[in-house]
Amino acid sequence: MAFDQLTSSAFLLYDEWIKEADPRVEDWPLMTSPFPQTVVILAYIYFVTTLGPRLMENRKPFDLKRPMIIYNISIVIFSLYLIYEFLLSGWANGYSYRCDLVDYSSSPQALRMARTCWLYYFSKFIELLDTIFFVLRKKNSQVSFLHVFHHSIMPFTWWFGVKFAPGGLGTFHALLNCCVHVIMYSYYALSAMGPAFQKYLWWKKHMTTIQLVQFVMVTGHIGQFFFMKDCQYQCPVFLYVIGSYGMIFLVLFLNFYYHAYTKGKRLPKVLQNGACHQNGVHKKVE
Template sequence: MNACRAQKSQEEKPKDSLDMSFNTLTSRAVLLYDQWLKEADPRTGNWLFMASPFPQTIIIASYVYFVTSLGPRLMENRKPFDLKRPMIIYNFSIVAFSLYMIYEFLMSGWANGYTYGCDLVDYSSSPQAVRMAWTCWLYYFSKFIEMLDTIFFVLRKKSSQVTFLHVYHHSIMPFTWWFGVRFAPGGLGTFHALLNCIVHVIMYSYYALSAMGPAYQKYLWWKKYMTTIQLVQFMLVTAHIGQFFFMKDCPYQFPVFLYVIGLYGLIFLLLFLHFYYHAYTKGKRLPIVFQNGNYLLKKSE
């Protein structure tokens, strides 16, 4: 009897020790999280989704689950939705929103005081500094709107377009930009956002015209150059952020974000180079033109 009690006691001790270790680890994590948030920008703390990264994490996880699993299963035995009109409205809305953000990024810094070199975050309450922070939040929020790209693919049963590159891009952008808006809404870390808005004006204009039907296909001869524009974007992002690592004195407040942006630019540059090689070089993919009411592959000369 005593031997059984001793054995039970020995079994409970490791369990109690494990529980204590877990509770200690959890308490330390909460403490570190609280200390970490004390360094955040107080101006953005009360804005939508900014109080904590958890709401956006739930949204992003739900998005990934829907576009990779739930959505395709729901559409498996259904006919594709006809979303021509919603897509035209959506794409032109993104174009308008991107033009607005370009203007705001320029007026709040990039055409109004920034040097394109060591531009620090202005944490003051000046109208221009707050304007830049708010523009960063608008850009962050636009990433959730752009998730509709993939949802439209799923509802139209265009599964071939729901690639790893596509889903990864739409997932990682809002997640990383939460930290940007919460800790460093401004400075040289926002240059890639300005570039991305410019690219989106071109890209979503293409999507809008494409959604308008065959009558507009003849204006889309520049489809192949969309990937080239993306490549130029990521080369500029990598070059701009890379100069930070060669500056002798640039006291950027959160340099970790610059490392993340540099890594982001490099990863996407490699991914798009890989896509370009397989789509247009190895696969010899040629642009489609509209001729005599029929879609034809343009023959190489």
């Protein structure tokens, strides 16, 4: 009986809370309720941590070179498009980079921002393929807690962002994230093209640094809100979530950076073991 009452109270609270949602996005795909995306995310976690490795245990790794090249280049193009849309719908078209409120009107610019937020949210599901590729290629060591947590939490939290606050200062981190993804997925595309392109991948360590700078900028931008006396941002709870997200991932990526590079565990082999030259050509020692 107590459990039934608790469940009933939870649904009543949810019904009251959902009334505050943005009516413009109500009928958009995946926006009716958070439950469909929750099922997808839980299925993703189960597959990449349990089912996938089990199915691949006695199989040869899949050769996914061509699909991965196409996938990574597609993400770069899509990220560039999202940057363009975020800029024209606010960040280069009226936003102050300080107290930017959500525009809930039906103006073309406001609707454009809302659609861009939804596209960014949907892109987080496409990016789940990152981990699935790891599993199918039997690169299970790369399916780390940091990786799975990052890919799981982003679509989950962004559902609420699109549902309640598709715009305003809470979207700055999405713009930054798209910029980082252009760099990151360009690296992945070059990496997938094979040994002939390895010479263009010297900047891997700097890619991690760029990610760290991203989280510092996100935390700094959101931090402004707590020092502004008259900012009437409509959904301040999301700013706490984004600020916490920025700080948590800053700590996690700093930990990764320390173990991967400061301690030398993931330095390129050419730096770990030295290099030799054959016929004047720089060659990594494998």
